[in-house]
Amino acid sequence: MEFPYASLRRFPDVEAPNLQAWDATDELLVQHALAAGAPGEEISVIGDGYGAITLALADAGYRGIRVHQDLATGRRALARNADELGHRTAGAPETPDDHAHGRRVEARRADEHAEHLGFGTDAAAFTSHELAPDLLSGARLVLLQLPKSLAELEEIADAVARWAAPDVTLIAGGRVKHMTLAQNEILGRSFETVQPQRAERKSRLIVASAPREVPDEPPFPxxxxxxxxxxxxxxxxxxxxxxxxxxxxxxxxxxxxxxxxxxxxxxxxxxxxxxxxxxxxxxxxxxxxxxxxxxxxxxxxxxxxxxxxxxxxxxxxxxxxxxxxxxxxxxxxxxxxxxxxxxxxxxxxxxxxxxxxxxxxxxxxxxxxxxxxxxxxxxxxxxxxxxxxxxxxxxxxxxxxxxxxxxxxxxxxxxxxxxxxxxxxxxxxx
Missing domain, CATH: 3.40.50.150 (Vaccinia Virus protein VP39)
Known part of the structure; x- marks a missing residue:
């Protein structure tokens, strides 16, 4: 059964008919991760807006995924979506979708540093991290929703090249209308090989591999x-x-x-x-x-x-x-x-x-x-x-x-x- 992307919510972030909790880029990144065959503990996910990438991989049986989200709203939405999906996976009755429930979940999951959700199993589906060595150490596959800022992309690319495994592959994706050649140039500063892929469903992936040598100190702040x-x-x-x-x-x-x-x-x-x-x-x-x-x-x-x-x-x-x-x-x-x-x-x-x-x-x-x-x-x-x-x-x-x-x-x-x-x-x- 395909992952139910349409069931994901943005809550507590703003919700509106023209705003959804996932896009085609999320689905493409998940497809490439499933094809790559890397175990969950060697996968890091960065920029997963409301949890679509992380939860789709968890739903496919992956465990030990490490995830970094910049926004507190995204972290809380991931926790809430995981909680809802976890109840359904475990066979528990669906929780009423009301604001009181949202506040309870939000309070219970507010501290994402030690978040562990196993979808009814003993294994942790994912753990939440800051953009730091523990997010990337030993990672061989990094999935990235491209950020708006070139400076943010530069910091992330340096972090992957600096802390991930020497044979890491970074797969970055975005909506074609928001992508620029400058993003390829930024990735090229940290990786020897940068290969844009063909556009699919108005999204495009870029595959970067062979990390370059990094400077002694990170470029940010x-x-x-x-x-x-x-x-x-x-x-x-x-x-x-x-x-x-x-x-x-x-x-x-x-x-x-x-x-x-x-x-x-x-x-x-x-x-x-x-x-x-x-x-x-x-x-x-x-x-x-x-x-x-x-x-x-x-x-x-x-x-x-x-x-x-x-x-x-x-x-x-x-x-x-x-x-x-x-x-x-x-x-x-x-x-x-x-x-x-x-x-x-x-x-x-x-x-x-x-x-x-x-x-x-x-x-x-x-x-x-x-x-x-x-x-x-x-x-x-x-x-x-x-x-x-x-x-x-x-x-x-x-x-x-x-x-x-x-x-x-x-x-x-x-x-x-x-x-x-x-x-x-x-x-x-x-």
Whole structure:
């Protein structure tokens, strides 16, 4: 019986009619893995969005597969899909597909570092790993869903050449419309042989083999010293391959930092006045925050800058990308910043009503698709995390109609700054 790809869910990630949990590339990678005949313990899977590759191989009887997923949502979806498929395979009645069940599974499977699921057997079907030696040591077959970022592909290719078996074969695949010749060039830096295959069902595989000699040190994270608004010294930014904007300051973050810097100047000017002469108009939009959350922190620029300019605040930086989290931790260390950095889905591990201020630069893409669902989930998270009266500062593309949505989900929302490309708003939690 063929593997039931259509039964897989994206949950807890955004779900919509035009978004599915697998594609033809997943199926092609599985077919090549089955034909290769490598045992499960010699197979590593990287970039398996919601578990389609891993679970199809497990369903075929493979055990000991090692898997790395960058996104916390993907890890939780894999655990949930495995749980559902495992119940069916073991002959247990199907679990009702409701949100309460999803929350129970999500909580039970939240820590993916030691995830072991055996589909009703004593053997572990797969184990979850970070992009590190334990993921690849001894691996002779690596299956990869090509990432969007060339830098991320470079980091992965180096890791495979560095840590996998000398005779490893890397099979990378993607949708033809998203593939470029630059991907072949990147793979060619780490492998002697790179062979693109014929396209099938609008997907294409690339087979790379014969790893080249690697440099003494991995190429990532990279680090750059950059000037940021509000700081009187350069900030060192560290970035792994999959981190948005790399070690640069993206335009949206810069605009939000400019607003924060202006707010800080306004507050200092207000405090310098005699109390009797201060007016309501002279107070800053920024609250005297005790707990501040950088929600979707990326490389941690917002969190690090805020912590350096507000040393008494408790700063939490969180992101669903493992690459971003590793980058943010390296950024904090490079700047001597003490901040909590967590790999999490929309701040789900942060207690309700615990933050006074949230800084948010939400994405407007889900993978390769433009979709507002990712931002909506972060708005919902902010509403849950903020204390009553707490403030959400959001920067977003000016073309997006987020102000109404922010008012609906958070509370009264005003525009603080607008450029042709970006808008910064302030929302007060009801």
């Amino acid at each position: 990279v680090a750059e010293r950059i000037d940021v608004p509000g700081l009187d010294r350069p900030l060192t930014v560290a970035a792994h391959g999959g981190a948005f904007a790399g070690a640069k300051l993206d335009i949206g973050t810069r605009v939000l930092l400019e607003v924060l810097a202006a707010e800080g100047r306004l507050r200092r000017a207000s405090l310098a006045q005699p109390v009797s002469s201060r007016s309501a108009r002279s107070t800053s939009h920024e609250p005297e925050a005790q707990t501040v959350v950088d929600l979707g922190c990326g490389t941690g620029i917002l969190a690090a800058t805020y912590a350096l300019t507000h040393p008494d605040a408790r700063v939490i930086a969180t992101d669903r990308s493992a690459s971003a989290v590793a980058s943010a931790r390296a950024t904090m260390a490079a700047n001597g910043v003490e901040a909590e950095v967590t790999h999490d889905d929309a701040g789900s591990e942060i207690p309700d009503h615990s933050a006074d201020l949230i800084l948010l630069n939400p994405p407007f893409h889900l993978g390769s698709s433009i979709h507002a669902g990712a931002a909506g989930r972060l708005f919902e998270a902010a509403a849950r995390i903020l204390t009553p009266g707490g403030v959400l500062l959001t920067v977003y593309n000016s073309s997006l109609a987020y102000r109404t949505e922010l008012t609906k989900r958070i509370g009264p929302t005003e525009q603080l700054h607008r450029t042709p490309k970006f808008t910064v708003t302030r929302s007060i939690r009801r």
